[in-house]
Amino acid sequence: MTDAALPLERTGPLPVGPTARRGLGWWGVLCLIATEGALFGYLLFSYFYFAVQHDQSWFPHPLPSFRLAAPNTIILLLSSVAMWWGDRGVRRGARGQLLTGVSLALLLGIVFAVVQCFEWRNKGFAWRAGGYNSLYFTITGFHLMHVAVGLFVLLTILVWSMLGYFSPRRSAPVLIASVYWHFVDTVWLVVFATFYVTPYLW
Amino acid sequence: MTSSEVERTPEIASATTDHGRHLEQIWKTAPGIAGFFSTVDHKAIGKRYIVTAFAFLAAGGIEALIMRAQLTGPSEHLLSPEQYDQLFTMHGMTMIFLYAMPILSGFSNYLWPLLLGSRDMAFPRVNALSYWVYLAAGLFMYAGFAIGAGPNDGWFNYVPYSTRPYDPGLNIDFYSLGMIFLGISTSVGAVNFILTVLRTRAPGMSIDRLPIMVWGTLTASAANLLVVPAVSLAFFLLWMDRQFETHFFDVARGGQPLLWQHLFWMFGHPWVYAIVLPAMGMVSDGLPVFCRRPLVGYTVVALSTVATMILGFGVWVHHMFATGLPNLALSFFSGASFIVTVPSAVAVFAWTTTIWLGRPVITTAFLFFSSMIVLFVIGGVSGFMTAAVPVDWQLTHTYFIVAHIHYVLIGINVFPVVGGLYYWFPKMTGRLLDERLGKWNFWTMFVGFNLGFLPMHLSGLRGMPRRVYTYAEGMGWDWLNLITTIGSFLFAFGVLLLFVNLVASLRRGRIAGANPWDAPTLEWSVSSPPPPYNFAVIPRVASRHPLWEDRLAEGGAVRSSVTRGMVLDHGRETIATTPLDGEPDQILKMTGDSYAPFVLTLGMTVLFVALLRHWWWVVPVSGLAILAALLLWLWPERELDQVAETRS
Numbered sequence: 001m002t003d004a005a006l007p008l009e010r011t012g013p014l015p016v017g018p019t020a021r022r023g024l025g026w027w028g029v030l031c032l033i034a035t036e037g038a039l040f041g042y043l044l045f046s047y048f049y050f051a052v053q054h055d056q057s058w059f060p061h062p063l064p065s066f067r068l069a070a071p072n073t074i075i076l077l078l079s080s081v082a083m084w085w086g087d088r089g090v091r092r093g094a095r096g097q098l099l100t101g102v103s104l105a106l107l108l109g110i111v112f113a114v115v116q117c118f119e120w121r122n123k124g125f126a127w128r129a130g131g132y133n134s135l136y137f138t139i140t141g142f143h144l145m146h147v148a149v150g151l152f153v154l155l156t157i158l159v160w161s162m163l164g165y166f167s168p169r170r171s172a173p174v175l176i177a178s179v180y181w182h183f184v185d186t187v188w189l190v191v192f193a194t195f196y197v198t199p200y201l202w
Numbered sequence: 203m204t205s206s207e208v209e210r211t212p213e214i215a216s217a218t219t220d221h222g223r224h225l226e227q228i229w230k231t232a233p234g235i236a237g238f239f240s241t242v243d244h245k246a247i248g249k250r251y252i253v254t255a256f257a258f259l260a261a262g263g264i265e266a267l268i269m270r271a272q273l274t275g276p277s278e279h280l281l282s283p284e285q286y287d288q289l290f291t292m293h294g295m296t297m298i299f300l301y302a303m304p305i306l307s308g309f310s311n312y313l314w315p316l317l318l319g320s321r322d323m324a325f326p327r328v329n330a331l332s333y334w335v336y337l338a339a340g341l342f343m344y345a346g347f348a349i350g351a352g353p354n355d356g357w358f359n360y361v362p363y364s365t366r367p368y369d370p371g372l373n374i375d376f377y378s379l380g381m382i383f384l385g386i387s388t389s390v391g392a393v394n395f396i397l398t399v400l401r402t403r404a405p406g407m408s409i410d411r412l413p414i415m416v417w418g419t420l421t422a423s424a425a426n427l428l429v430v431p432a433v434s435l436a437f438f439l440l441w442m443d444r445q446f447e448t449h450f451f452d453v454a455r456g457g458q459p460l461l462w463q464h465l466f467w468m469f470g471h472p473w474v475y476a477i478v479l480p481a482m483g484m485v486s487d488g489l490p491v492f493c494r495r496p497l498v499g500y501t502v503v504a505l506s507t508v509a510t511m512i513l514g515f516g517v518w519v520h521h522m523f524a525t526g527l528p529n530l531a532l533s534f535f536s537g538a539s540f541i542v543t544v545p546s547a548v549a550v551f552a553w554t555t556t557i558w559l560g561r562p563v564i565t566t567a568f569l570f571f572s573s574m575i576v577l578f579v580i581g582g583v584s585g586f587m588t589a590a591v592p593v594d595w596q597l598t599h600t601y602f603i604v605a606h607i608h609y610v611l612i613g614i615n616v617f618p619v620v621g622g623l624y625y626w627f628p629k630m631t632g633r634l635l636d637e638r639l640g641k642w643n644f645w646t647m648f649v650g651f652n653l654g655f656l657p658m659h660l661s662g663l664r665g666m667p668r669r670v671y672t673y674a675e676g677m678g679w680d681w682l683n684l685i686t687t688i689g690s691f692l693f694a695f696g697v698l699l700l701f702v703n704l705v706a707s708l709r710r711g712r713i714a715g716a717n718p719w720d721a722p723t724l725e726w727s728v729s730s731p732p733p734p735y736n737f738a739v740i741p742r743v744a745s746r747h748p749l750w751e752d753r754l755a756e757g758g759a760v761r762s763s764v765t766r767g768m769v770l771d772h773g774r775e776t777i778a779t780t781p782l783d784g785e786p787d788q789i790l791k792m793t794g795d796s797y798a799p800f801v802l803t804l805g806m807t808v809l810f811v812a813l814l815r816h817w818w819w820v821v822p823v824s825g826l827a828i829l830a831a832l833l834l835w836l837w838p839e840r841e842l843d844q845v846a847e848t849r850s
Binding site for chain 1: 207208209210211212324325389392393396397400401427428429430431432434435439442446447448449450452455456457458461464465468777778786787788789790791829833836838842843844845846847
């Protein structure tokens, strides 16, 4: 407890405020992803819990079609790539690349959401029809809601980029939005695999 | 201070009064109503949590007493079956969701930055949000009760009882939406705790120097992050089934009622650990102070805290032994439930050894902390018994289980919390609680509790089912219930003595000073109550017991320092450290007071009321309001260095 015993602090200069990965926001979004990831985990648990208790007749006939879902998956993946490219841009100080990347990600994300609405309309059944249908609409609905939130986030990032808020050093929000968007896309891959692929393997 | 500041070497100096005044200006909350709704001071929020949780404890306690009055003798008619249903459900819901967790969040909120040598929680505004949402969700669920539509299918709310055909009123809708609402508070609070402990500790406070209470709350928060979505989802699916004719729990249409039990208990069992681990941490930190020695086995206690939680994820099916699951599944979960007692036993041995090797000072706090060990062992043994499948088949849904859960929750939550109050009340208010009244307080609670709940084991063994609103004469339960009722009222009288002591000591208690117990951790190095900025300079920590280093010879040549350290006074600032070693990493700019959390909570309250009442047009409106509030909240601020350096 004596001050004399305290060695001189050898701390050099420290960054002030949030910098790309060193802000609290980055850790915050990882926690958000953990809890949201758990939510989807429980949703898919419910799906498989039902599925293992039934035979193939539990699934709809014909089995879910890839016609819209497969190209839509690729669109969403491309959106993620665009966001990643834009995020690289801001860290290199290339504002044009940032704006292009985020705009492209936003646009592709909107296309995904619209196509997803068509996919819903093309389903020849209502959520009321039974356990499978309730789960299909709830799980894809949860995902679509996350897409909507993600699009809102991307739009915000786009506006902030236009306002010149970001620099290579002050770019934490872009990274955070980017990670969240990759998460939403990853979840889709799992949802897609669950609803569109696994019934064929049953 | 310029907005283009990107790097700085923190100035090291000794604390002075001028410096304190400067920090006071930076950190203080505006007086009056404006400050009340906008403050983000973790100490204010922590105290609000504690007061609110105690208010809910009192409400839940009164509900219990009314039930005990009804059960005093056979064939009483004080309550109708429907009233009794709502009372036992409200009692369970209140105690488990609105008291047990929030009270611990209150202590952690108040204490963490002080224990960790920081100036606030990692996300001060999220902290305020988590409190406001907790309050709003609690009031939301009590609003249902107030209009006669409180939840009425038990706190674990099994389907199909709780589905619409069997329970058509608003009761379960209040519960479902209220629990989803409350889940938001718990989740954001958990994120805040995790980041606070990982990133905002004093330099030198490596992970092996954390107080055990921090370990407990960290573990509980990590678990909450992963399990709260399960219960929110379960209640959401139930709400969908009730409102939109989905078929998640309707076995005739491809659904499965057991899905409810799985989702609920995947959450429910880890939750039980989440509401006891931080309280066990309080004992691990508080008890040694009154034994005048460090805790025995710090490392194993910390590890067993984490181990309890990890095992706790794999025991949920022991709540479902009587549902007809395959024997293989039952054996697995039974085995896991036996094993989970091992880390608990480690903690028990560490505490008893600490008392054995120490020189105990018998204060009220010591009595509460040490009696917890006894109650924990009793509750643990009854839990161990029911981990055996055949025993569980015999005892499930009897008063034996009621006795078990009360020994666990009152024993490991309420007793440590009251002990914690006697221990930390001086820090929070500057005044000590009265010790004479405290002893009365303890002995009435301890005797009342055991008198009330020990006979319950026997009622259960004699076959009395739980949740019956009355019972016939001559079943062999009459005298047991009479004793239980007497014990319950005595226990309640003990809690009343606590409230009397709190109110009286707040005004007339002995002045405490900075460190009335001669305790070893950082919170006792600052004045009681602490200033708004907590620490005039950021302390430097060299051991687990910074204030006991002189006598313990811990930490070697390097000593902790609380009077000389980083100044950090360019606005609201604190230091970020690396997660494991606690080395300085970054200067954090902390957010100031804001109305955003309160406004956001109002928006969410409107949303949930609209969902309840089917005011569909209000839903998108409140949704947009919520998005707008979030946007304003997150808008990058130049003052906080969140915006690009100005190019000039």
